Each structure stands twice: as C-alpha cells, then as structure tokens.
Amino acid sequence: MLSKIKSGIRQNIMFYIFISPWIIGFLAFFAGPTLISIIYSFTEYNSITPAEWIGFKNYESLLHDPIFKKSLMNTIYFIFIGTPLVVAFQLATAMVLNNEVKGINFFRTLYYLPYLVPTVATVVIWIILYGKTGVINQIIGVVGLGPYEWTGDVHLIKPVIITMGMWAVGNGFLIFLAGLKGVPTHLYEAAKIDGAGSFRQFIHITLPMITPTILFNLIMQCIQYFQMFTESYVLNKGGPDYASTTYLLNTYNTAFKDFDFGLAMAQSWILFIIIFLITFAIMKTSDNWVYYESDKGR
Amino acid sequence: MKRYPYFKTLFKYLILIVGLVIFAGPLLWLILTMLKTRGQTLAYPPEWFPSPITFDGFVRLFENLPLFGRWIFNSFVVSTTFAVGTVLSSSIVAFxxxxxxxxYKFVFFSIVLATLMVPEQITLIPLFIIFKQIGWYDTWLPLIVPAFFGNAYFIFLFRQFFLSIPFSLDEATYMDGGNLWxxxxKVVMPLSLPALMTGFIFSFVESWTDFFTPFLFLQSETKYTISVGLQLLIGIQSQDVPALAAGAFISLLPIAVIYFFAQRYFVEGIVLSGTKG
Incomplete structure (x- = not known):
C-alpha cells in the first residue's frame, strides 16, 4: 500500500520534471508577457521614459484613428473575401489531386512546393510576375486588357496578396486530401446506383462529409490572415495609401515607428478579442453545418 | 461508349496540367528569369527563354551584397539550432x-492546447521589451531560446505518436532495472524517429522561412537571416531582376532539396496531427 502511494507520488514528480521545460517557457514567454501587455495597454510607454498610467485612453483613441480603422477594414477584407476564396481553392486543388491516375505523386509533389517557399521569396516571385512588363500583364494583354500597375494600385493590391496566398495552399489541400480520403467509398457506390452524377455526389456526399475539415481550414486561414505581416510589408510597405496595411503591420508601425508601445499593446488586445469572437462565431454556427460521424445515433 | 473512360482520363490530366502551370509555372519563371541578362528582363513583350544563358545575376548578387553567403550560413545555424531545440524539448514534454x-495532467494538457489558439502578436511586443532589457536585442537568442521550451503543436503531435507505442515496453524496461528516463x-525516442524527423523538418522550415521574428530582433546586417537579407535586396536591387530572382532562388533552394529527399515526412506530419479529431 505504502509503496503504491510512494510510486504515485514519484509518478507525479516525474510528470512535472518532464514537462518543466514547457512550464518555464509558458511562464517566461507566454503568461508573463501576456500579463505585461495587459498592464501596458493602459499606459503611455515609449520604451525610454517610464510608463505612465492613462486608463482607457489608448483604447478610446483607437476609435478616432483613421489608419487603425483602415488596417482593420483591410484585415476584414482579407477575412471575408480572401478566406472563402482560399479555402475553396484548397478544396478544388485537393479534388483535382484526389484522382488515382498514373503519375499523380509527381503532381502532388510539385503542387505542394510553393507552400515551402519562404514568404519573402514568394513576394519576389510575384513582384516579377506582376511587374509592369511582367508575364501577367502580357497574358491579359492578349485579350486587350491592361497593363496594370498591380502592386501600386489601391484596388488591386489586396487581390494580388490573396492570389499569392492561393499559390501557397499546400498545407490546406493536404488536409483536405486527408479529409477526402476519409469519405467512405460505399456512399459513392450507393449514390451511383441511385443515378447521381458527379456534381450531385459532390453536393450531397463529399461536401457534407468533409465539413469538419472545412471548419478546420476556415479557422486556420482566418487566423493566418489576422497575423499577416510579411506579404504586406515586403510587397509595398503596406501601401499604396495604406491599402495593404494589415492589422499587424499597423501595430508594428505603432510600436516601432511611432514608439507608442502602450497603444500597440492595446491594439494587440483588441485583435485578440476580435479573433476570439470570430472563431467563436464560426464554431457556434458550425453546429448547423458541420457533420460529425459520431453524431449518427442522434 | 467504350471511348468514354479514355476521354475522362484525358480530361483529368488536362486539369492536372493546368494546375501544374499555376503551381510550378511561377517557380519555373523564376529559374528562367535568373538566367537572363538584365536587358532581357526589361524587354517588352517579355522574352520567355534566356538567351544566352548567363549566371551574371548571381555574380552581381554576390558583388553588390557580399553578405548574402553569410546570411545563408546564419540561417543554417539558426534554423538547425531552432529545430534541435524544438524536437528535444517538445519530445521530453510530450513524453x-x-x-x-x-x-493534473489533463489540466496542463488543456493549457498547452489553449496556447495554440492565442495569436503570437499578443506576446510579441512585451517580449521585445523584455528581450531588449536583458540585452538580447540584435542577437540570435530571441530566435533560438524559446524553441528549447517546447512548442505546443509538436508537444501535441509527439504525444499522439508516443501514445501509439505499446506500454508493455515500459514494463519490460522497468524489469531490466530502467527508469522513466x-x-x-531507449524505447520511445528510437521508436519515434519518423515523428521526430517530421518535427525536425517542419521546425527547420518554419525557422528558415520566418521573416517577422528576425526582422524584429536583428539590427546588424552581419547577423541577418536569409529572409531579412532578401527583403533588403528587394529595396536595393529592384531594378536588377535577374539578381533579385537569383537571391530568391538561393533562399528557397535548401528547403526544396530537403523536401525532395524527405518528402514522406511532410505528408506524415499531416496524417500524424489527425485533423479529423
């Protein structure tokens, strides 16, 4: 009996020893900084003179900050227009790759590659392609359009950034591919017997069965857009006229250009609340459209 | 009727090739561009193939930015250390x-998963202030040290994998006088090599492609990693398209090589994380 208790205590101690790196990291790089950022968000702090408590002033001033609003609207644009496009494109790519034809692995390998290209290099590639005399202007020139100043146009730069993201969908389509493989084939066989064509099979079998994967990829893509920085910064420093300034880029400017760290941390917290609300909203509505196999008995 | 399946296959390949143009086309264009002369890249209408094939872009790249080789070396050091740290610490914690x-195992595990959901930016600015205070600004420490304290995603991934290793092996080890360590x-790590490889490769790629962290914490050009260096190149040599393309190509080459040799680990990572759950 006593030895059993002893071994139990030892197991507990061993558990804490093994997870201690994570506990230390959690306190030092996560919980601590998080706490600091809450406190500082109520102060005026420029990293040189001591912080000064100003209550909710940072949060209030954001309400009247046109550039903050613009960056928020840009991020919302990416969330509401970019996310559905990217996720739909991920799914389409996965469907194309889900064919067991000869040499499919060759295609899968190359389709995935753009995902691994460093983001800065991706931007370089697309700067070249979208250039004034670049290939894209040349191609659309054939049908009499353009040439456009793609990365210098207020209306075009956000779509340009979305297409860059669509090019690097490797991870998303792999997850969809795994989801598609999980759909039981007997469902398709039954549908075929009932005379359903490819389109109806897609609508009535494939789509409902992969809704958990769609949910996962939707949320991942939203979070990615909320954290987007590199594309906007490297492409045109958030310009022209702040048209591609994302939320995080604006926060970066607030902290490291204006040296208003308190305001920047207030922005981080508002972003956190927005992300939480949007994720929560997606999860909440998901009850109505996501199908989990384990619910079958209900 | 008999010809129908034949057309169907043909159609499938047609779509696959359209996709290939979309995904591989830009990379091919990059390779073609870096082998062109400067004049060729400015030509309108564009010239598709380099003639003559020249490596002058590379020469000019290293002439104008002698640090470029240094940045690649830096990236190798930072990314390797980052990946070793991530795999080592995450595997211990996952174990x-x-x-x-x-x-309270469940409570702690829930917190690990919860940290996955919180966006990094919340902690980034306070971390910047802390790291600056303790003299880590303009060193590689902010890029490397956090990796040695476990990464929530890989803790989750490794735990899933470790759970699939039979517990009877633990008992056998105790019989032989071994302990948990x-x-x-001797048991879990050797049997988990595929998962550990996946973790190593993914974290290496993550660190290699990261722009924001090194951009935020590094000031001296001699300490830059390749992504930050490449960004500098865009500002300096935006007119020299072949040199720019050469720089982008060099920055993605190591990752592409790793990918072609260790492809199965990339797919495994997705399967391991069991997204269906």
Missing part, C-alpha cells in the same frame, strides 16, 4: 504527457 500518471531514451 511526460504520454508516459506518466499524474493528477531510460524509457524515454
């Missing part, structure tokens, strides 16, 4: 979650 019996070193 604790998978192989010990403890009272022996189980970690």
């Amino acid at each position: 604790g979650f998978a192989r010990t019996k403890a009272r 022996t189980v970690y070193r």
Whole structure:
C-alpha cells in the first residue's frame, strides 16, 4: 500500500520534471508577457521614459484613428473575401489531386512546393510576375486588357496578396486530401446506383462529409490572415495609401515607428478579442453545418 | 461508349496540367528569369527563354551584397539550432504527457492546447521589451531560446505518436532495472524517429522561412537571416531582376532539396496531427 502511494507520488514528480521545460517557457514567454501587455495597454510607454498610467485612453483613441480603422477594414477584407476564396481553392486543388491516375505523386509533389517557399521569396516571385512588363500583364494583354500597375494600385493590391496566398495552399489541400480520403467509398457506390452524377455526389456526399475539415481550414486561414505581416510589408510597405496595411503591420508601425508601445499593446488586445469572437462565431454556427460521424445515433 | 473512360482520363490530366502551370509555372519563371541578362528582363513583350544563358545575376548578387553567403550560413545555424531545440524539448514534454500518471495532467494538457489558439502578436511586443532589457536585442537568442521550451503543436503531435507505442515496453524496461528516463531514451525516442524527423523538418522550415521574428530582433546586417537579407535586396536591387530572382532562388533552394529527399515526412506530419479529431 505504502509503496503504491510512494510510486504515485514519484509518478507525479516525474510528470512535472518532464514537462518543466514547457512550464518555464509558458511562464517566461507566454503568461508573463501576456500579463505585461495587459498592464501596458493602459499606459503611455515609449520604451525610454517610464510608463505612465492613462486608463482607457489608448483604447478610446483607437476609435478616432483613421489608419487603425483602415488596417482593420483591410484585415476584414482579407477575412471575408480572401478566406472563402482560399479555402475553396484548397478544396478544388485537393479534388483535382484526389484522382488515382498514373503519375499523380509527381503532381502532388510539385503542387505542394510553393507552400515551402519562404514568404519573402514568394513576394519576389510575384513582384516579377506582376511587374509592369511582367508575364501577367502580357497574358491579359492578349485579350486587350491592361497593363496594370498591380502592386501600386489601391484596388488591386489586396487581390494580388490573396492570389499569392492561393499559390501557397499546400498545407490546406493536404488536409483536405486527408479529409477526402476519409469519405467512405460505399456512399459513392450507393449514390451511383441511385443515378447521381458527379456534381450531385459532390453536393450531397463529399461536401457534407468533409465539413469538419472545412471548419478546420476556415479557422486556420482566418487566423493566418489576422497575423499577416510579411506579404504586406515586403510587397509595398503596406501601401499604396495604406491599402495593404494589415492589422499587424499597423501595430508594428505603432510600436516601432511611432514608439507608442502602450497603444500597440492595446491594439494587440483588441485583435485578440476580435479573433476570439470570430472563431467563436464560426464554431457556434458550425453546429448547423458541420457533420460529425459520431453524431449518427442522434 | 467504350471511348468514354479514355476521354475522362484525358480530361483529368488536362486539369492536372493546368494546375501544374499555376503551381510550378511561377517557380519555373523564376529559374528562367535568373538566367537572363538584365536587358532581357526589361524587354517588352517579355522574352520567355534566356538567351544566352548567363549566371551574371548571381555574380552581381554576390558583388553588390557580399553578405548574402553569410546570411545563408546564419540561417543554417539558426534554423538547425531552432529545430534541435524544438524536437528535444517538445519530445521530453510530450513524453511526460504520454508516459506518466499524474493528477493534473489533463489540466496542463488543456493549457498547452489553449496556447495554440492565442495569436503570437499578443506576446510579441512585451517580449521585445523584455528581450531588449536583458540585452538580447540584435542577437540570435530571441530566435533560438524559446524553441528549447517546447512548442505546443509538436508537444501535441509527439504525444499522439508516443501514445501509439505499446506500454508493455515500459514494463519490460522497468524489469531490466530502467527508469522513466531510460524509457524515454531507449524505447520511445528510437521508436519515434519518423515523428521526430517530421518535427525536425517542419521546425527547420518554419525557422528558415520566418521573416517577422528576425526582422524584429536583428539590427546588424552581419547577423541577418536569409529572409531579412532578401527583403533588403528587394529595396536595393529592384531594378536588377535577374539578381533579385537569383537571391530568391538561393533562399528557397535548401528547403526544396530537403523536401525532395524527405518528402514522406511532410505528408506524415499531416496524417500524424489527425485533423479529423
């Protein structure tokens, strides 16, 4: 009996020893900084003179900050227009790759590659392609359009950034591919017997069965857009006229250009609340459209 | 009727090739561009193939930015250290979650998963202030040190994998006079090599492609990693398209090589994380 208790205590101690790196990291790089950022968000702090408590002033001033609003609207644009496009494109790519034809692995390998290209290099590639005399202007020139100043146009730069993201969908389509493989084939066989064509099979079998994967990829893509920085910064420093300034880029400017760290941390917290609300909203509505196999008995 | 399946296959390949143009086309264009002369890249209408094939872009790149080789070396050091740290620490922590019996295990594991959801930016600015205070600004420490304290995603991934290793092996190790530490070193780690490889490769790629962290914390050009250096190149040599393309190509080459040799680990990572759950 006593030895059993002893071994139990030892197991507990061993558990804490093994997870201690994570506990230390959690306190030092996560919980601590998080706490600091809450406190500082109520102060005026420029990293040189001591912080000064100003209550909710940072949060209030954001309400009247046109550039903050613009960056928020840009991020919302990416969330509401970019996310559905990217996720739909991920799914389409996965469907194309889900064919067991000869040499499919060759295609899968190359389709995935753009995902691994460093983001800065991706931007370089697309700067070249979208250039004034670049290939894209040349191609659309054939049908009499353009040439456009793609990365210098207020209306075009956000779509340009979305297409860059669509090019690097490797991870998303792999997850969809795994989801598609999980759909039981007997469902398709039954549908075929009932005379359903490819389109109806897609609508009535494939789509409902992969809704958990769609949910996962939707949320991942939203979070990615909320954290987007590199594309906007490297492409045109958030310009022209702040048209591609994302939320995080604006926060970066607030902290490291204006040296208003308190305001920047207030922005981080508002972003956190927005992300939480949007994720929560997606999860909440998901009850109505996501199908989990384990619910079958209900 | 008999010809129908033939057309169907043909159609499938047609779509696959359209996709290939979309995904591989830009990379091919990059390779073609870096082999062109400067004049060729400015030509309108564009010239598709380099003639003559020249490596002058590379020469000019290293002439104008002698640090470019240094940045690649820096990236190798930073990314390798980052990946070793991530795999080592995450596997130890994951082992604790998978192989010990403890009272509050579930609570701690829930916190690990919860940290996955919180966006990094919340902690980024306070971390910047802290790192600056303790003299880590303009060193590689902010890029490397956090990796040695476990990454929530890989803790989760490794735990899933460790749980699939039979517990009877633990018992056998105890019989032979081993302890939990022996189980970690002699049983779980050797049997988890595929998962660990996946973790190593993914974290290497993550660190290699990261722009924001090194951009935020590094000031001296001699300490830059390749992504930050490449960004500098865009500002300096935006007119010299072949040199720019050469720089982008060099920055993605190591990753592409790793990918072609270790492809199965990339797919495994997705399967391991079991997104269906």
